[in-house]
Amino acid sequence: MSDQPTETGNDGSAVRRFEGSAVLGTTERPNGRTPERSSGSASGSLARRLLRDYGSLIGLALICLVLGLLSNRFLTASNLINVSRQVSINAIVAAGMTLVIITGGIDLSVGSTIALAGCTALLAARPAGDLPGMAVGILVGTLVGVLNGGLVAWGRVPPFIATLATMTIVRGAALVLTNGEPIVKSSGAYLWLGQGSVGPVPVPILLMVAVLLGAHWFLARTRWGIYVYAVGGNAEASRLVGISLARIQILVYALAGALAALAGLVLAARLSSAQPNTGVGFELDAIAAVVLGGTSLMGGEGGIWGTTVGAFIIGVLNNGFNLLNVSPFYQLIAKGAVIVLAVVVDQLLKRRATAARGSITPAVAAPDSGPAAAAGV
Amino acid sequence: MEQLLTLHGVAKQYGGVRALAGVDLDVRPGEVHALVGENGAGKSTLLKILSGAVPPDGGDIRLGGRPLPLGSPRACEACGIATIYQEFSLVPALSATQNIFLGHEASARGRGAARRAIMRGQAQRLLAELQGGTAGQPPIDPDRPVRELSVPERQMVEIARALSREARLILMDEPSATLTEQETARLHATVRGLRGRGVSILYISHRLEEVLSLADRVTVLRDGHRVETVPVAEATLDRLIRGMVGRSIRDHYPKERAARGELLLEITPREGLAVRVHAGEVVGLAGLVGSGRTELVRSIFGAERRGDLAVRWCGRPIHLASPREAIRLGLGMVPEDRQGQGLVLGLGVDVNIALPTLDRMAGGWLPPARLRERAWPLIQELRIRLAHPSQPVRSLSGGNQQKVVLAKWLARQARLLILDEPTRGIDVGAKQEMYRLINRLVGEGKGVLLISSDLPEVIAMSDRLYVMRRHQVVAEPSGPAKTPETVMAYATGTAA
Numbered sequence: 047m048s049d050q051p052t053e054t055g056n057d058g059s060a061v062r063r064f065e066g067s068a069v070l071g072t073t074e075r076p077n078g079r080t081p082e083r084s085s086g087s088a089s090g091s092l093a094r095r096l097l098r099d100y101g102s103l104i105g106l107a108l109i110c111l112v113l114g115l116l117s118n119r120f121l122t123a124s125n126l127i128n129v130s131r132q133v134s135i136n137a138i139v140a141a142g143m144t145l146v147i148i149t150g151g152i153d154l155s156v157g158s159t160i161a162l163a164g165c166t167a168l169l170a171a172r173p174a175g176d177l178p179g180m181a182v183g184i185l186v187g188t189l190v191g192v193l194n195g196g197l198v199a200w201g202r203v204p205p206f207i208a209t210l211a212t213m214t215i216v217r218g219a220a221l222v223l224t225n226g227e228p229i230v231k232s233s234g235a236y237l238w239l240g241q242g243s244v245g246p247v248p249v250p251i252l253l254m255v256a257v258l259l260g261a262h263w264f265l266a267r268t269r270w271g272i273y274v275y276a277v278g279g280n281a282e283a284s285r286l287v288g289i290s291l292a293r294i295q296i297l298v299y300a301l302a303g304a305l306a307a308l309a310g311l312v313l314a315a316r317l318s319s320a321q322p323n324t325g326v327g328f329e330l331d332a333i334a335a336v337v338l339g340g341t342s343l344m345g346g347e348g349g350i351w352g353t354t355v356g357a358f359i360i361g362v363l364n365n366g367f368n369l370l371n372v373s374p375f376y377q378l379i380a381k382g383a384v385i386v387l388a389v390v391v392d393q394l395l396k397r398r399a400t401a402a403r404g405s406i407t408p409a410v411a412a413p414d415s416g417p418a419a420a421a422g423v
Numbered sequence: 424m425e426q427l428l429t430l431h432g433v434a435k436q437y438g439g440v441r442a443l444a445g446v447d448l449d450v451r452p453g454e455v456h457a458l459v460g461e462n463g464a465g466k467s468t469l470l471k472i473l474s475g476a477v478p479p480d481g482g483d484i485r486l487g488g489r490p491l492p493l494g495s496p497r498a499c500e501a502c503g504i505a506t507i508y509q510e511f512s513l514v515p516a517l518s519a520t521q522n523i524f525l526g527h528e529a530s531a532r533g534r535g536a537a538r539r540a541i542m543r544g545q546a547q548r549l550l551a552e553l554q555g556g557t558a559g560q561p562p563i564d565p566d567r568p569v570r571e572l573s574v575p576e577r578q579m580v581e582i583a584r585a586l587s588r589e590a591r592l593i594l595m596d597e598p599s600a601t602l603t604e605q606e607t608a609r610l611h612a613t614v615r616g617l618r619g620r621g622v623s624i625l626y627i628s629h630r631l632e633e634v635l636s637l638a639d640r641v642t643v644l645r646d647g648h649r650v651e652t653v654p655v656a657e658a659t660l661d662r663l664i665r666g667m668v669g670r671s672i673r674d675h676y677p678k679e680r681a682a683r684g685e686l687l688l689e690i691t692p693r694e695g696l697a698v699r700v701h702a703g704e705v706v707g708l709a710g711l712v713g714s715g716r717t718e719l720v721r722s723i724f725g726a727e728r729r730g731d732l733a734v735r736w737c738g739r740p741i742h743l744a745s746p747r748e749a750i751r752l753g754l755g756m757v758p759e760d761r762q763g764q765g766l767v768l769g770l771g772v773d774v775n776i777a778l779p780t781l782d783r784m785a786g787g788w789l790p791p792a793r794l795r796e797r798a799w800p801l802i803q804e805l806r807i808r809l810a811h812p813s814q815p816v817r818s819l820s821g822g823n824q825q826k827v828v829l830a831k832w833l834a835r836q837a838r839l840l841i842l843d844e845p846t847r848g849i850d851v852g853a854k855q856e857m858y859r860l861i862n863r864l865v866g867e868g869k870g871v872l873l874i875s876s877d878l879p880e881v882i883a884m885s886d887r888l889y890v891m892r893r894h895q896v897v898a899e900p901s902g903p904a905k906t907p908e909t910v911m912a913y914a915t916g917t918a919a
Contacts, residue, residue, distance in 0.1 A: 269781040269789050272774055279767035286726060286764055287779040287831065288750040346769050 097395060102339055102355045105388060109359060113366040120369055127248065133361035134254035135160075137354060138309040139328060140335040141261040142302030144353045147336050148265070149278040149298050150345025151205035155194060156306035156332060158216035160325030163187040163307030164314035165220050168229040168236075176236040180311055187307020188300050190216055195296030213329070220322040230319045240315025250312050257305060262350040274298060278345030334381075335360055338388050359384070427452045427623050428473075428592055433482030435468050435647075437848075442468040444647040445482065450592065453621040455614060457634040457655075460644035461667050461876060466627050469644070470594050473625070474506035475499035486592070505585030506594040509601070511577050515570035520546040522569050523584045530587070549583040553613050575606040582613065592623045599633060600713055611637050629711050631663050631915055643667055660917055661908070668878045668907035676883035677858050681865040683886075686738065687839050688870065690723060693731040695895030698872075700839060705861060705871040707885030709878060710914050715894035716874045717759050720841045723872075724756045725749040750779055755832030759843040759874070761821070765828040771813040773798035775827050779835045801830040806856065822853025829860060839870040846880065858884060878907040890914055 097104065114121040139156050146153045163183040171179025190212060197208035231237065242249045265271040276284040277294045285291055309328075314320040338356030341348025363384060367377045428450040435443040443465045450456045460466050471477045473484070478494030485491060492498035513522045520539075523546045524531065531541045546565040554562055563576050572580065578598060585593050595614075599607045614624055614637060628634050634641055634655075641658050643650040643666035650666040684702030691697040698719075700706045708716050722729035725743030734741050736752055743749050746756070758764035766775055773794040780797075781789070795812045802812055805826040809819060816827055825845060832840055842861070846854045861884060864871055875881035882888060882905055890898045890913040898913040900906075 266791075267789055269784065272770075272778070272781060272789065275770055276767045276774075276778060279769045280763070282764045283758075283767050284778070286724075286746050286756060286758060288745075288747040288782070289778070290745075290747060346767070 094395065101392065101395070102352060102359065102388065106355050106359050106362065109362055109366070113362065113369070117366070117369045120366060125365070125369075127246070127251070129358075129361050129365045130251045130254070131248045132365065133357050134248075134250035135309045135313055136328070136331045136335060136360065137254045137357040138257045138312070139306050140332040140353045140357050141257050141350060142298075142305035143329075143332040144336050144339070144341055144348060144350055145261065145265070145274055145298040146205070146302045147278075147333070147341055147343060148274050148345055148348050149295060150281070151198060151295065151298070152209065152333065152343070153191075153194060153299060153302045153306075154206065154209040154329050155190060155213040155216055156302060156309075157325040157328035157330075158213045158220065159187045159190050159303055159306040160310035160313060160328055161320070161322050162190070162216050162220040162223070163310035164320035164324065165224050165229055165322055167307075167311050168231050168314060168320045169223065171231070171234070171236060176234050179236065180239070183311050184304055184307045187303040187305075187310065189303070191300035191303020191306075192296055194303065195292075195299035198299065199292035199295040217322075224320075224322045226322060228319045228321045231314070232318055237315050237318060240312050240317070250316065253308065253312060257308070258350055258354055261301075261305075265350060270294070270297065275346060278347075280346070331360060334385050338385060340392060359388075425452065426450065427454075427487060428625075429483075429485045430469075431483040433469070433472060433484060434480045435465075435472060435477065436480055441647050443472075443479070446644070446647070446649050448642055448649065448652070450623050450625055451639075452591075452623055453618050454639045455618055455624045455626055455637055457638035457641045458625060458627045458644065459629075459631065459634055459641060459663060459667060461878065464644040464667070465647040466644055467596070468647075470506065470596055470625075470627060473499065473504060473592075473594055475504075500588060500590075503589060503591035504594065505588060505590035505592070506596070507578065507581045507585065507598060508596050509598075511581055513569045513577060513580060516568055518566050518568055519550065519563055519572070519580045519583075520565040522580055523549065523565075523587050525584070527588060545587065546583065549586055550579060553579050553582055553586075553616065554609075574601055575609060578602075578610065579613070582617070586617075586622075590622065592625065593617065594625045594627075596627050597629060598626070599628060599630060607633065629915070631660055632917060634658075634663070635660070660912075664908050664911045668911060676880065677855070677862065678883055679862040679866065680886065681862075681868070684868055687736065688723070688872070689735040690719070691733040691735075692895065695897060696889065696899060698889055698896055700870045700872050702838070702868050702870050703865050704886040705865055705873055705884055707881040707888040708872060708874045708891060709876075709881050709888060709910050710891035712876060714891040714914065716891050717843055718894070719891070719896075720756065720843055720872060720874060721758075723749070724754055724841060726756070750835065750837070753836075753838035754841065755779070755835060755837030755839070756841040757825070757828045757832070757843060757845050759847070761825055761828060761848075766816045766824060768817040769815055772802065772807065772809055772816055772819070772827055773812045775816050776801060776830045776834050779831050783835075797834070798830070801833055805830055805833075805860065820853075822849035822856070825849055825853065825857065826860075829857075837869070839872065840864060841872045841874075843874045844876065845873070846875065846877065854880075878910055882907060882910065892916055 110121070119125055139160070143153055143156065163186050166186045167179045167183025169179075170182035174182070194205075194209050194212055197203045197212070198205050201208070239249055239253075244252060265274060273284070273289050273294050276287075276289060277291055281291055310320075310325065313324060335356035336348070336353050337343065338359050339348065339352025339354070341352055360381065363381055364377065367380065372380070426449045428448075430446060430448040432445040432447065433443055434441075434445050446465065446469065448469075458466050458469065468477070472479045472493070473491075475492070475494060475496040475498060483490070484493065486502050486504065491502060491504075514525065517525065520543045524542045528538070528542065531538050531545065533541050543565050547562070550563045550565060563572065563579060569577060569580060582593070599610055602610060611633075614626070617624060626634070626638060635658060638655050640652055640654050641663065642652040643663060645667060653662070681703040683704050686699060686701050688700040689697060690699075698706070698708075708720070710716050718727065718729060719732075721727045722732060723734060723743070725745045725748055734743070741752065749756075762768060767778070771794075776798045777784075777794050791813065798812050801807075802809065807819070807823050807826045807830065809823065816824055819827065829845070846857050849857070861871055861873070873881060873885055875884075888900060888905055888910070889896045890900065890910055892914055893916075900909050900913065
C-alpha cells in the first residue's frame, strides 16, 4: 500500500503518526477533531501493522537469511547480481502486469509477446539495423497490448478471455514468422542490452530499475496513475466523473505489451537468439509477483513496490533452490506453496483488521463495505 | 383470534440510521396483510428481519407462539416463512421442478428416476393449482428451464417453491411492481387462492389501490414506526397516504429562496411534460421507486441512453454520449448509489474530490501534496469530518461520504447539479447540512435538480416540483396543490 498515491510523500508519515497515537490509546487527533471512525489500523498492534504493510518484504528478508545460512555462496556480491539479473525479465513484465491488474484486468498474453517481440526485433534488425529492430519489437508488443485493450474496452470481452485468445494468436504469429526456428544474432550492439554492463551492474538490472521507477512514478505521481486506481476501484464511479474507461484500459494493456516486448528484447539479447517458443508461462510468474506483492486481483489497490518485492521473492527462491541442488520438480511445488502461504497469511491479516473494525462500521446500505475494506487502510 | 405471527418492539439500527424503532405487528392465519410506507419507512428492513437476512437489535418475534430463530435464513425457512423478493432467487439454467425442490430434494421419496418423477408430479400439481384461478392460461411446463419463463411465471415458480416447503407465511416484496395489469390480476387470484389454503401473506406494495382491493388488513409504517394497522374496510386512500407521509413540514427544512436566473436545462420527452431547470432554483423530481426518475437524470448526464428525449443546455440542443461531455458542459451528478457509483472507496478523500477536476490541472505531474492542498478548503467548508485528507473514503460515515461526492462537483464548479437521493441513509444532522448546502448552491446561482423519495423533503426543498409515473413526467403540482397527498396521488396514478 505504500505505493498508493494517497499515502506517499512527506505527509504519508503524518498518516502513520495519527495512527500511532491511536495505537497508544488516544483517540484525539492532532487537529482536535475526533473522527467518527478510526481508519482501522488503530485496531492492530504495531507488530501486526508492520507485518501487514511490510509483510512481503519481511518474508523476502527471512528467505534471504535462511538461504544465507544454508549456502555460503548465496550472500556473495556476484550471486546477488546474478539473482537480480535473473529477476529483471520477470520484474519488467510484472511492472506492466501490475498496471493491468490494478484496473481489475489481467494479461495472459505477455509470455507470447516476449517471444514475438524478440523474434520481430531480430528479424527487423537484419535489414534495418539494431536500433530500428528494437523499435519494431517494442512497437509490436505495444500493438498487441492495444489489441488486448481494445477487445476489453470496446469489445467488452472479459480480460481473461481476450488475453487468453491473443496469447495463442501471438504465439502462432511468432511461429509463423520464424518458421518455428530460432533466430540467431551472434554479434552487434544489440547484444549489449542483455550482456553488457555499466561498471559492475549488468544492463538488464539497470533497465529493470528504470522500468520500476518509471512505473512507480506513473502510478503515484500522475493523473493517469490515479485514473488507473479509480477505474479498478470503481469503474462506474470513474465513468461518472468523466474518466474514459476505454482510454485507461487501452493505455494499461499497451504499456503491459510494451514492457513485455522490452523483456523479450533483453531475453533475446542475453541468449544471443530469439526463440518463438520462449516465454511460455512467464505470464504466470509475473502474476505471481504481483499477487505476492499484495496487489489484489480485484483491482483498485496495490503498487510497484510490492511487485518488486514479489518478483525478488520468486527469483531468490529459484536461485536458492539451485544453489541447494533441489530438483526442479520440487522447486515448482515449493514455489506454489510459498504463493499460497503468502496470500493466505495476507488474507488472515486483512480479515482480522476487518473484524476488529466491524463493530464501528456503519452499515448504511453497505453490502460492499465488507471484507475488501481492510485493504486500503 | 390466534395470531400466526406477532412482533413486539422490533428495532433495527444501521450505523447512525434508525430503520425500525420498536415496531409491533401481528399477522393472522390465512390473512393477506399489507405493509405500506414510503421508501425508507422500514418495510424492507422488517422483511429482511423476518426472512432471517438480518438480525434485529431488539424486540420479540413469535411464529405460532414460539420464538422465531433470528438472523438465519435457513432457520426461518424451516419454521415455515418463505420470502419472494423482487429479484428472484431462482437458478436460470435449472428447470421449474429443479428450482422448486432445490435444496430439499430429499423431501420427495424414492431414488433416482423415481424421485425425479415424484418431484415432477408434485411440481406440476402445485403449478396447476396456483394457476387454477386463471383460466385460459397454459400451465407452466415443469421441465422448462426457468430462464425461458416470463416474469409472472417465475413468480409462480417461486410461490410453488414456498408451498412445497409448507410455508405458513409468505413474505412478498412488491410482487406486482414489474407486472402488467393483467398479470397483476392473475397474481391477485393466486394470492387469494393461497389465503384460501390458510397461508398468511405479508404483502409489501406501493400500489395503494391494489392494497385496498387485495388485503384484509393494512399496516402503515413511517420512519421506522408503525402508524396504524387498520382493517381494509376502514382504510381509504386518503387515510393511507396521510399515514405514510403525514409528517409535519416544520422548520425541519431550512429552505431559502434565491433569485431565478437564466434557463439552464430543458428536457422535452416525446410524451409527458417537459422539465426545465433555471439557474438559482431547486427543481424537485418526485415519484415512486421504479418510476424512471433515475433513468431520466442519468440519460441527461450521458450515463445511459434514452432515445426519446430532446435536451437543451442554455438554449442549445445537445446530445450527450458520455458523462465526460456532460461534465465539460458544466453538469455534475451525485448518484443514487453513493458507494457503488459515487465514490472510489479505497482511494483517499482528496483523490476522490479531485477526480472530476484532474483533466483541468495542467500537466500530468501530480504530487500528492497538491491534491491535499486543493481538497482542504472544501473539506473545511463542507465540514467533512476526517482524520487526514488522504484517508480512504471508505472509513468515513455515510453523511461525510455524501459530502465528498458533493465536494467533487463544487471543486469542478458545476453549474447544474443533479442530486439523486442525496439524503438517503444519512442521519438527521447530516441531512440538515445537506439542505444548507443546497441553499448555498442556488444562492450562488447554480441550478439543482433534486430527486428524493422523501416527499416532505422534496416538496419543502424545491422551488418547483415535477412528479413522475411510469417513465413520464405527469404533473407539476404548484401552490396549494404542492402537498404530499397530491404528489402521492399523482405518483400512484390515483389523482382524478
